[in-house]
Amino acid sequence: MYNELVLISGNANPEIGRLIADGLGTELRAVDVARFSDGEVQVKVEENIRGTDVFLIQPTPPPAENWMELLLLIDAVKRASCRRVTAVVPYFGYARQDRKDQPRVPIGAKLMANLITAAGADRVLTIDLHAPQIQGFFDIPLDHLYSAPVLLRHFRDIDPEQTAVVAPDVGSMKMARSFAKRLHTSLAIIDKRRPRPNDMEVMNFIGDVEGKDVIIFDDMVDTAGTLCSAAAVCVEKQGARSVTACCTHPILSGPALERINQSPLKELVVTNTIPFERQAECEKIGILDVAPLLAEAIDRIHLEKTISALFH
Secondary structure, X not given: OOOOEEEEEOOOOHHHHHHHHHHHOOOEOOEEEEEXXXXXXXXXXXXXXOOOEEEEEOOXXXXXXXXXXXXXXXXXXXXXXXXXXXXXXXXXXXXXOOOOOOOOOOOHHHHHHHHHHHHOOOEEEEEOOOOHHHHHHOOOOEEEEOOHHHHHHHOOOOOHHHEEEEEOOHHHHHHHHHHHHHHOXXXXXXXXXXXXXXXXXXXXXXXXXXXXXXXXXXXXXXXXXXXXXXXXXXXXXXXXXXXXXXXXXXXXXXXXXXXXXXXXXEXXXXXXXXOOOOHHHOOOEEEEOOHHHHHHHHHHHHOOOOOHHHHO
């Protein structure tokens, strides 16, 4: 049993846990997640994991209980004498609070990194952090995967001459530039101003998308205000022929689905880092599977192999 690979999934996204287990040819270990009468989370690992290499799979979208479940699971497996525990967090919540951009506000991403470390995690595996510099918030090793290989396969049949990649804001410019380079397309950038959270105002459009099929890349879509405004600008003001969008993390809260349905978006392609069960409300949304990518990374980490081959 020593150094055996053990997979444990929390309740935030059990489906991706099962898919990862299938990809590795193993099974998820039994865990009991219960609630006290007042709602307090209680976890118990039902099997002996002494001396094993544990991978805890738990994205952390709202509600905040997903964070508590992750932290309690880490503490439980450490106290059960596992050899090593890796927190597999496909979606890292609170990543938008990565700096102090106003007086008297917290740096939530740093706080969450501290909590994972204090709970006893030995390393972290995640996909497409909202701000890559969050890697520096951790005092333990962090492996940062990119969904690009999965997303790019979806667009492998495009005509590069008739396609343009658009960054919906300056923050996503680096990611969009990488996609444009790998797809051999042109790049355009939307310069926006955000007067308040989940709201945006377009200031400038840099680039040419007239008569082209536009692909908008971003790491996450929350209320879809930025995305739908960007799509409208591309079609109505810049003369784009069509607009498709893709993102890694489909938060899709509040009026997001209504906005997407009413927007000129042809399709929104997302991944399953976060569970999305409302496809019937928005037929424009397609879901790609990142479980094989995570499974390969987990196998390589367990065997102490490099994961840099997964970036291509």
